[in-house]
Amino acid sequence: MKYQINIEGGFTGIPKQFEGELKLDKEVEKNMLEALSVTHEDHSHLRDGFTYTVKFSDGKEVYESQFNESNLPENLRRFITDVQKKSH
Amino acid sequence: MCTHAQCYIVPPYLLEKLAKHGNNSCKRALNDTGRIAERRRNSLNNLLLRKPEEGKGERFIYDSKNQFEQRLELVRKEGQEAVADSSVNKAYETSGFVRDYFKDTFGLNSIDGNGLDIISNVHYGEGYNNAYWDGDEMTYGDGDGKEFTDFASAIDVVAHELTHGVTQFLANLEYQSQPGALNEHFSDVFGTIIKQKYLKQDISEADWLIGDSVVTEGFPGLAIRSMKAPGTANDFDTQPDHMDNYYNGSGDNQGVHINSGIPNKAFYLCCLEIGIDDCALIWFETLKSLWRTADFNDMVETLIRTAEELISENKVSEKAIEAIGNSFSQVGLTPIVA
Numbered sequence: 001m002k003y004q005i006n007i008e009g010g011f012t013g014i015p016k017q018f019e020g021e022l023k024l025d026k027e028v029e030k031n032m033l034e035a036l037s038v039t040h041e042d043h044s045h046l047r048d049g050f051t052y053t054v055k056f057s058d059g060k061e062v063y064e065s066q067f068n069e070s071n072l073p074e075n076l077r078r079f080i081t082d083v084q085k086k087s088h
Numbered sequence: 089m090c091t092h093a094q095c096y097i098v099p100p101y102l103l104e105k106l107a108k109h110g111n112n113s114c115k116r117a118l119n120d121t122g123r124i125a126e127r128r129r130n131s132l133n134n135l136l137l138r139k140p141e142e143g144k145g146e147r148f149i150y151d152s153k154n155q156f157e158q159r160l161e162l163v164r165k166e167g168q169e170a171v172a173d174s175s176v177n178k179a180y181e182t183s184g185f186v187r188d189y190f191k192d193t194f195g196l197n198s199i200d201g202n203g204l205d206i207i208s209n210v211h212y213g214e215g216y217n218n219a220y221w222d223g224d225e226m227t228y229g230d231g232d233g234k235e236f237t238d239f240a241s242a243i244d245v246v247a248h249e250l251t252h253g254v255t256q257f258l259a260n261l262e263y264q265s266q267p268g269a270l271n272e273h274f275s276d277v278f279g280t281i282i283k284q285k286y287l288k289q290d291i292s293e294a295d296w297l298i299g300d301s302v303v304t305e306g307f308p309g310l311a312i313r314s315m316k317a318p319g320t321a322n323d324f325d326t327q328p329d330h331m332d333n334y335y336n337g338s339g340d341n342q343g344v345h346i347n348s349g350i351p352n353k354a355f356y357l358c359c360l361e362i363g364i365d366d367c368a369l370i371w372f373e374t375l376k377s378l379w380r381t382a383d384f385n386d387m388v389e390t391l392i393r394t395a396e397e398l399i400s401e402n403k404v405s406e407k408a409i410e411a412i413g414n415s416f417s418q419v420g421l422t423p424i425v426a
Contacts, residue, residue: 012312047221050218
């Protein structure tokens, strides 16, 4: 599965983009795609929080959703943190 | 037949019509409904009249222990001795300095003017390159150590985030497009003023940089933003310093951290003309007068109106109106003077 992560905003205002491919356990992949499909409430008073645009594609379908600090699902948060750490 | 129970849910105007037509049951129901409504109104008024107890703006510092969780462990609160963790102590000290600046300079009792407690979360996440205000509290990452370092230890970052709280309770500027850029502008304005006070600098000594102490040597630049020279702080800095280069894209909530460079530059120029303390008062009083959807032109008009009032009270320099006009004209925002 291919992924693309765009991180925008934040105190620094410096956008970051990460792209790559990953192999996931079927169950983990299912949970990640489910996390993308759920609509989450926005936090209207969030200032300087990051905006996360997460996109997955498996060759057939493209799954994309946008989150912020207040509604980023835990499993996507962990995934993004791992991707950022690997990029260092 | 109209029973009491049935009439209760009938709208008052209909009850009134039925009552006028001689329906006694509806007359009773109308009177009962009126009495109930009156009682409810009185109760609500009493609740509104009761002044909520004013807080003391006490500081609470939580350690997120490198997890993405807020209020995980309370590690220091108001009046307690310093702890071993320097990030905790820095967040405690700087948030107190910011709170005291607003109180001593403008009489503002904490973030909301009503003594709201000041809650900070440090060591948030893993290598988290950010600091933010979420409507209730502040959260700081340690930085990745490669480009950024501890956000909680920088006075201008803490002042910037805390000012987002002040703005929320005063003007509540929405966080997109020009009102959003003004929201960011006010945070940079009080970030830089408070940094200069903290470092005991005057405007000629100040660097006018925002976030210079949270960038590492590996970061391609001196700071996050420059109020003196927007667009020059680092290799990614795209802030314009004039309306001719206004960012019209959709990124960053329609450029809230980008277009703030325009009023930031005007603020810097205005400080050179009348000094930072007069500007601080004019900008603070303007923030109190602005509203959710105010744009750049609204800001300039309100600044001038505010300056007129403050000049008439002998609180700021008589040159303030001219200084504001000159400064904003230089960034492409010419005030319309009546």
